Amino acid sequence: MYSRYIARLNIIHWVLFSLLLVEGFFIQHAFARSETKRGITIEDLSTIQDIRTMVLSPNGKYIAFQTMQADKDANRHTLGWYVVTTKLGAKVKKVAEGNEIEPDRDALAPSGYLASSEIIWSPDSQWIYFTKRHRGKVQIWRSHREKSGAEQLTHNQGDVQSLRSSEKGSKILFTIGRTRAEIKRLIKEGAKRGYLKQEPPLYTIENGPIIPPCTDGRGRIQSLDLANNRSCILTVWVYEVKSGIERIAKEAEKKKFYDQPDSFGDMVRQGLRQDELKQMQKMSPDGTRLAWIENEDPETYKGYYPPMILRVSSSGEGISCLFKVCKRPKMIGFRGVWWHPNGKEVIFQVRDGRLGTLTSFYGWTPDNNNLRRILSSDDRFSQCNISGKRLICGQETWTSPKKIVSVNLDNGAISAIVDVNPAFQNLSFTKIEKIFGEDDYGHGVYAHLVYPKGYKKGHRYPLVITQYTSGGFLRGAVGDEQPIHVYVQNGIAVLSLAIRHLDYGILGRTTDPMKVNVALYMNFLIKQGPATAIENMVEALANRGIVDTKRVGISGLSTGASITDSALIRKNYAAASTAYSNLASRVFFSPSSNVEKVRNVVYGGGALSPKGSEARKKYTIDLNAKKIDTPYLIQVADREIFQTILNYNALKEAGKPVEMIIYPDEYHVKWQPAHKYMVYQRNLDWFNFWLRGVEDPDPEKAGQYQRWRKLRELHLTNLKEKEKRGK
Numbered sequence: 270m271y272s273r274y275i276a277r278l279n280i281i282h283w284v285l286f287s288l289l290l291v292e293g294f295f296i297q298h299a300f301a302r303s304e305t306k307r308g309i310t311i312e313d314l315s316t317i318q319d320i321r322t323m324v325l326s327p328n329g330k331y332i333a334f335q336t337m338q339a340d341k342d343a344n345r346h347t348l349g350w351y352v353v354t355t356k357l358g359a360k361v362k363k364v365a366e367g368n369e370i371e372p373d374r375d376a377l378a379p380s381g382y383l384a385s386s387e388i389i390w391s392p393d394s395q396w397i398y399f400t401k402r403h404r405g406k407v408q409i410w411r412s413h414r415e416k417s418g419a420e421q422l423t424h425n426q427g428d429v430q431s432l433r434s435s436e437k438g439s440k441i442l443f444t445i446g447r448t449r450a451e452i453k454r455l456i457k458e459g460a461k462r463g464y465l466k467q468e469p470p471l472y473t474i475e476n477g478p479i480i481p482p483c484t485d486g487r488g489r490i491q492s493l494d495l496a497n498n499r500s501c502i503l504t505v506w507v508y509e510v511k512s513g514i515e516r517i518a519k520e521a522e523k524k525k526f527y528d529q530p531d532s533f534g535d536m537v538r539q540g541l542r543q544d545e546l547k548q549m550q551k552m553s554p555d556g557t558r559l560a561w562i563e564n565e566d567p568e569t570y571k572g573y574y575p576p577m578i579l580r581v582s583s584s585g586e587g588i589s590c591l592f593k594v595c596k597r598p599k600m601i602g603f604r605g606v607w608w609h610p611n612g613k614e615v616i617f618q619v620r621d622g623r624l625g626t627l628t629s630f631y632g633w634t635p636d637n638n639n640l641r642r643i644l645s646s647d648d649r650f651s652q653c654n655i656s657g658k659r660l661i662c663g664q665e666t667w668t669s670p671k672k673i674v675s676v677n678l679d680n681g682a683i684s685a686i687v688d689v690n691p692a693f694q695n696l697s698f699t700k701i702e703k704i705f706g707e708d709d710y711g712h713g714v715y716a717h718l719v720y721p722k723g724y725k726k727g728h729r730y731p732l733v734i735t736q737y738t739s740g741g742f743l744r745g746a747v748g749d750e751q752p753i754h755v756y757v758q759n760g761i762a763v764l765s766l767a768i769r770h771l772d773y774g775i776l777g778r779t780t781d782p783m784k785v786n787v788a789l790y791m792n793f794l795i796k797q798g799p800a801t802a803i804e805n806m807v808e809a810l811a812n813r814g815i816v817d818t819k820r821v822g823i824s825g826l827s828t829g830a831s832i833t834d835s836a837l838i839r840k841n842y843a844a845a846s847t848a849y850s851n852l853a854s855r856v857f858f859s860p861s862s863n864v865e866k867v868r869n870v871v872y873g874g875g876a877l878s879p880k881g882s883e884a885r886k887k888y889t890i891d892l893n894a895k896k897i898d899t900p901y902l903i904q905v906a907d908r909e910i911f912q913t914i915l916n917y918n919a920l921k922e923a924g925k926p927v928e929m930i931i932y933p934d935e936y937h938v939k940w941q942p943a944h945k946y947m948v949y950q951r952n953l954d955w956f957n958f959w960l961r962g963v964e965d966p967d968p969e970k971a972g973q974y975q976r977w978r979k980l981r982e983l984h985l986t987n988l989k990e991k992e993k994r995g996k
Contacts (some may be wrong), residue, residue, distance in 0.1 A: 308758035310950045314744065315341055315942070318689045320663055321385040321669045322652075326394035329656035330355055331414055332673060333397040335386045337370070339942035346370045346942065350386070350399055352414045355656050355675065357684055358565060365419035369402040379476060381906075381938030385429055392438040398422070400429050400540050409443060409508060423508055423515055426450065430483075430503065433526055441508040442518060442526045446483035447501055455480060464824055475908040476936075484616035485527060490701065533972065548577070551607040551615075558582055560615045562603050565596060574776035576597040579606065579617055581635045588635050594621050595633065595640075595677065598777065601625035607655040616643070616660070616678060617631060618653060624715050624769070626740070628678065644681030647703065649741035661686070665741035667717065668698040668754070699757045701743070704808060706732055708802035712769060715805040716806060718815075719753055719763040730762045731820035731843070731960035732810070732905060734803060736829035739765040745949070748826030748848055749940050750904070752949045759957055762816060764806060768799045768832065786867040793832055794852075794871060794888050800836040819843060820960045824952070827937065834916075837901075838893050844959035846902040846952050848939075849909045850916040856891045891919035898987055900926040900980060902955045904948050906935030924987065926980035 278725045316338065323334035336349045349364040373384040374500040388399040394414070401410045403421070407428035418659040423429065425443035434441055447455075456478050461890040464472035466957060470479055483501035505518035505526050518526065547561040558581055564570055577599050579590040589595075597603055597619050604618040621629050628650050630643040651671070653662035659675040664683065673687040688694075709714055717739050721730045733756050735746035743753045743765050753763045775788050792798045803823070810816040825833040826848040833845055834852035854876070865875075872888075874881030885891045894916075901920060905913045920927040930951065932944045939945055954973065959961040959981075964974050 381936030729817035894919040
């Protein structure tokens with residue numbers, strides 16, 4: 270549980286779940302557009318094909334990528350690996366497929382996000398090597414760029430974590446953590462002897478036995494410091510391509526593997542601190558100069574997310590780019606650094622604009638200190654790499670899932686290379702407006718206002734609030750549970766809200782999770798900053814004549830669920846829907862002693878102390894159940910019932926309209942396609958029922974509406990009694 274609170278601070282989670290498979294053929298213009306477009310449906314959202322990993326070949330002429338598509342009927346995912354040239358309009362070749370997937374892991378436990386394949390190219394751009402789960406084992410596979418079919422290369426006793434190719438391509442280097450047999454043994458032994466209550470935990474109610482990830486044993490990220498008997502060191506292995514021999518790496522090979530981590534994920538696995546490294550290092554085409562970003566002031570900013578600055582080496586010295594856009598907070602800053610083919614200009618990608626809501630590409634020439642803007646956009650660009658005078662990127666717009674595009678370095682022109690969801694060209698979307706606001710403490714927030722279908726100026730509409738980040742394809746908010754574009758097709762406006770939980774400065778100044786979490790909880794629990802931001806944004810929309818304040822619904826997952834609970838304690842809404850309900854007094858007796866310590870600081874004392882107990886009464890759902898008159902739907906994972914059941918029971922006992930659906934074998938983020946489809950559908954039905962008075966005539970839902978009508982009668986009775994008491 271504790272690691273999850275840390276992971277929430279990254280604000281980089283954007284759920285990439287499901288996908289629409291067009292077998293082996295994804296040419297954008299190969300599918301004729303219909304003359305009339307229709308509105309998007311839950312079926313459309315549930316069958317999106319999503320591009321996961323995408324990697325440019327060393328010669329810059331080919332792209333290898335992995336896709337994932339959810340199948341709700343079979344309740345599984347279909348995976349595909351493809352190769353396409355970087356030429357516009359090229360055909361895509363499917364080289365491998367699979368259907369085994371499991372939830373990825375955050376620092377210590379499964380989170381529900383789905384694991385992606387790692388992909389690398391051979392130096393000659395002929396082969397792709399990738400990780401694939403087959404029969405429960407993650408190993409290295411290989412496919413030729415011109416042929417269909419894949420062959421398994423490694424047969425290790427452990428699962429492959431990450432991989433690299435040697436310079437000449439004769440060897441594939443990869444890392445292995447614990448063997449599968451060792452993991453089974455640890456679980457079996459723990460079940461026999463029991464688990465000591467300690468920090469970091471060996472066992473949690475949510476996830477059962479904790480088997481910590483392995484690092485390289487050098488530095489440690491604080492949340493991964495483990496008791497000696499639970500520590501684990503990665504092993505570097507080598508697969509020799511010509512002979513097929515699989516062996517443990519020699520010291521020189523191991524050192525080369527760790528010399529240049531490619532991602533934050535690598536740093537976690539290797540135990541490296543971000544402020545200890547030059548990031549995004551790129552050598553100029555002639556091999557004489559290096560460009561990179563690094564901590565602007567390591568003496569002041571010792572945290573994991575310091576302010577970063579762009580630098581270039583010249584004659585043995587580092588030249589800094591002193592323009593404002595060249596100095597960005599790590600959390601919202603640089604996304605990539607490359608050299609222009611001319612060898613003189615450094616191309617870099619950053620988040621900038623008001624509250625970091627834009628993605629921008631710039632070119633900086635150190636020799637004359639010239640800066641030019643190539644492109645600034647509300648679109649989200651990811652996994653970019655340079656190919657000649659173009660950047661090859663994944664692009665998401667507010668109304669379209671990720672596609673592969675090229676960005677012209679001279680003029681910023683965008684051209685589509687691969688669109689794996691061509692059916693979206695035949696869907697209609699409503700107007701979207703980016704708006705800004707503040708909480709009661711002057712902290713800026715922003716949102717995307719998605720207008721309802723058929724919007725007419727002067728007419729007030731029901732509203733659903735989603736949280737707690739917003740950008741790219743506006744699909745389902747954090748956790749992917751709220752079908753934003755489907756809500757608006759049903760006449761409901763959506764405020765897709767992005768809330769900054771903290772001043773990013775604290776993340777740059779400290780590596781102490783306690784300080785970070787205290788600041789986080791103080792902001793949304795005691796100050797209730799995010800809840801006030803929501804109220805202010807809704808009031809602004811009401812003043813514009815867009816929103817009917819009597820028909821406002823609120824939703825959230827993770828920190829968003831906590832913000833929703835905080836908002837409900839402050840005032841009532843027309844309806845609420847969350848993935849779980851977190852602000853319960855029982856949670857203050859958490860399985861994690863570190864979480865207890867955080868909350869004790871926030872509330873001024875322990876749960877049983879006079880001051881701490883009194884403070885908790887103000888900020889928990891169960892102890893405020895009698896005053897909450899918001900119809901509340903909770904769709905909870907079985908692993909998170911502990912955090913929810915007390916609030917549900919308290920609301921139920923207080924005679925409040927509440928319903929809870931429990932989904933088996935789920936995590937913090939729901940990963941099963943059948944469950945995700947039902948969550949979408951039930952949320953749509955819930956808000957239609959409470960905000961519009963509309964019921965789906967599907968006979969299979971008859972029982973659902975019988976329950977909800979009774980809840981509505983209960984709700985109306987409560988409101989009448991409350992009105993009488995008020996008089």
